[in-house]
Amino acid sequence: MSRQAEFDAASQAYYQSQVDISASLLERVASWWRGLSPQRAAEGSPAVVRDFQALVSSSRSRSYAEGVKFHNMAREAATGEPADDSLWDDRDLSAEAGQSRTAYYVHTAPVRGAIKRGRLDDPEFLAELDDIMSSAGKNLADDAGRLAELGGRGALADARENDPEVIGYYRKTDADPCGFCAMLAARGAAYTETRNSSRSTRAFVSEEDPDQYHRNCHCQTLPLFRGVSMPPEDAAKRAEYLARWNATDGSGAEQLRNFQRDFNAERKARRDEQ
Known part of the structure; x- marks a missing residue:
């Protein structure tokens, strides 16, 4: 296989890995969200937020590892040598957790607002609340996918900044x-x-x-x-x-x-x- 063919294959494999990681996370976040009552989702207890952070973090770590793997494969295809580990900066796990926490509270704000203004014994309000929960869950899952893919994107940004090749x-x-x-x-x-x-x-x-x-x-x-x-x-x-x-x-x-x-x-x- 030529250098160009190896590079092309590595690029496509990396792209597909990110799509798969995001899709898998969206499914897991959606499943987790369906297990939350509106009251618990709105409360946003530390335990609930930690559950969401853990889901995102595991996928973001996979994404990051795929980014490092791809850069090494692409670099070796082009130059014959993989990159040195020193190219990659240490991940700021605290900042990543903060991003997930912010995403949770931003996308669950409509649920909190609805519960404050409605009555849980009103059938019409409960139907409206179901729609709000569905929308909030979709938005939260979509943003989780974005945060996860930032792992690989961040790895490539570090390498782009630090790799002279x-x-x-x-x-x-x-x-x-x-x-x-x-x-x-x-x-x-x-x-x-x-x-x-x-x-x-x-x-x-x-x-x-x-x-x-x-x-x-x-x-x-x-x-x-x-x-x-x-x-x-x-x-x-x-x-x-x-x-x-x-x-x-x-x-x-x-x-x-x-x-x-x-x-x-x-x-x-x-x-x-x-």
Whole structure:
């Protein structure tokens, strides 16, 4: 197998691992949530929050390990050598737990508000409360998936910052990206060395952070090394999105707004038809 083929296979395997980790966590959080009464969910006791934190933490650790594994596989495919363990900063487990705790209280706020204003002996209110619980549980599970995937994304961000063999990065999108992720993918290879920066890369709004991700986003910011290039499927997506970018009116921030507005409108229309 060629170096490029090994790199392509490693990239796809890493992406799929993150999708699988997120999907598995969503199922486990949904199952756990169904076992909570509205009163217990609203109370948000330390024990309940710890249960949620544990679910997220286990998946985030798996995601992180997959990120380290992928970087080593991709680097070895390109250079013949894996990375040194010193590339990765120590994880801030306290901060990660804090993110999960915040997510819990943010997404259960509607349940707390409902219980404060309603009567638990009112059938109409109980039906409304069921809907609120369902919505809160979905939002909480979706955000848990995002937090879990930050494990792998964080590992790759550390390696990108600390590994001198990384010459750049690119955005690999999921099957149905938002306008922001499509814009980042349209940039193609964003090189860390100024002398390698291409005109098409510089044409984009440079301050956009490649490590921004929303709920239900499986996009990844993947490293590039000398001797390998973007996998063919990612290069094809880049060409598709770049063509759309070049056909979008405006320049700079205005072009960015127009691109995301039109892209997201088409995305919503497709989803509404399903």
